Amino acid sequence: MRSPFSHLKMVVRLVAADDWRPSSMTERRLLELEREGLLRPRTSSSWPEWIAPAADHREPRLPTGYVVSFTKFHHHGLGAPPSRFMRALCHHYGVELQHFSPNAITIAAVFAAVCEGYLGMMPHWDLWLHLYRGELFNAPTGTTGVRKPVLAGCLNLVLKTGKTDRPRKYIQVGLSSNHAGWVSQWFYLRNDDGLLPAYTGA
Amino acid sequence: MISERPENWTYGVVQVHQSRLDPLLDTLKKLRMEGLTAALVLSDVHHRRVLPLMSRPLRMDEIGLGVSSWVLEACRMSNEAPTNDEVATRVRAAVAGDFKAEHVNGFPMRPDVGSIDLVSLYEPDSRFSSIFLKTCPCPHRD
Numbered sequence: 001m002r003s004p005f006s007h008l009k010m011v012v013r014l015v016a017a018d019d020w021r022p023s024s025m026t027e028r029r030l031l032e033l034e035r036e037g038l039l040r041p042r043t044s045s046s047w048p049e050w051i052a053p054a055a056d057h058r059e060p061r062l063p064t065g066y067v068v069s070f071t072k073f074h075h076h077g078l079g080a081p082p083s084r085f086m087r088a089l090c091h092h093y094g095v096e097l098q099h100f101s102p103n104a105i106t107i108a109a110v111f112a113a114v115c116e117g118y119l120g121m122m123p124h125w126d127l128w129l130h131l132y133r134g135e136l137f138n139a140p141t142g143t144t145g146v147r148k149p150v151l152a153g154c155l156n157l158v159l160k161t162g163k164t165d166r167p168r169k170y171i172q173v174g175l176s177s178n179h180a181g182w183v184s185q186w187f188y189l190r191n192d193d194g195l196l197p198a199y200t201g202a
Numbered sequence: 203m204i205s206e207r208p209e210n211w212t213y214g215v216v217q218v219h220q221s222r223l224d225p226l227l228d229t230l231k232k233l234r235m236e237g238l239t240a241a242l243v244l245s246d247v248h249h250r251r252v253l254p255l256m257s258r259p260l261r262m263d264e265i266g267l268g269v270s271s272w273v274l275e276a277c278r279m280s281n282e283a284p285t286n287d288e289v290a291t292r293v294r295a296a297v298a299g300d301f302k303a304e305h306v307n308g309f310p311m312r313p314d315v316g317s318i319d320l321v322s323l324y325e326p327d328s329r330f331s332s333i334f335l336k337t338c339p340c341p342h343r344d
Binding site for chain 2: 017036038074077078080081082087102106109117122124125127130134151155160169172175177
């Protein structure tokens with residue numbers, strides 16, 4: 001039976017976000033990613049394609065022309081320079097790269113691959129808007145009604161449901177729930193031609 | 203930091219244009235019924251050595267025989283194909299379920315042998331005019 005109070009939204013109080021965690025990424029680990037074919041090889045010593053954070057960087061301190069990326073993103077389908085679709089996602093949702101969750105990257109990558117590899121076209125923007133919406137993730141604090149914003153991974157992309165049968169018209173996407181430690185695997189990615197929104201730290 | 207969901211995060215397509223997506227949605231439904239899942243999509247992606255969200259000279263369905271080696275090199279992230287076990291490990295890291303090496307390339311992309319030609323299902327349809335092959339809104343040109 002429906003509660004007589006179900007129309008009332010629970011008020012959520014936000015508290016301060018946690019600070020960045022120091023990065024666990026080293027040059028050696030990023031070279032492994034490069035060897036796996038998930039990062040571009042470094043071709044320039046003055047403006048390398050990627051940089052491992054220095055040991056004293058407790059939070060991102062980026063050189064000009066770089067953004068913050070995470071190894072999970074590259075395992076899930078992100079590449080540099082970013083595709084037009086990836087740039088459109090940043091533009092439309094008004095977010096920076098670090099705001100995507102790992103599953104949001106997976107969802108976007110799968111959608112792009114379905115459009116290109118099976119439908120034979122570039123990612124279709126109206127189809128994307130028809131199928132997906134953005135959801136804001138705030139981390140739980142352990143206290144009911146109190147959440148905290150997150151510095152990384154606040155944008156989730158969720159298949160729309162409702163009166164129509166939209167989910168049944170898309171392919172089955174069961175996402176991993178195990179991304180433990182991903183937020184500490186950050187590094188600096190070259191932002192070719194400033195195609196991605198600049199990192200503001202916000 | 204984003205502490206409130208902006209309104210446009212839930213935007214959809216204006217109602218008058220929704221019916222024009224029907225041929226595409228029907229095609230997606232067919233893909234689903236044929237058994238395509240995100241895991242199979244990602245296994246194809248890794249099998250082909252491409253990153254879906256990276257700018258490439260060719261779309262994935264254009265990567266096939268007859269493509270010059272330097273273009274292929276610009277599309278592919280590696281000169282060596284990963285093993286099926288490596289592909290399966292990458293897939294399991296991204297999606298739920300126990301994806302196995304024998305499932306790799308189980309639903310080939312176009313134009314590989316065994317891929318399904320779905321394009322003919324919607325191309326002749328007048329509802330799906332080129333006007334609605336909308337490219338993504340982006341502040342930069344390619």
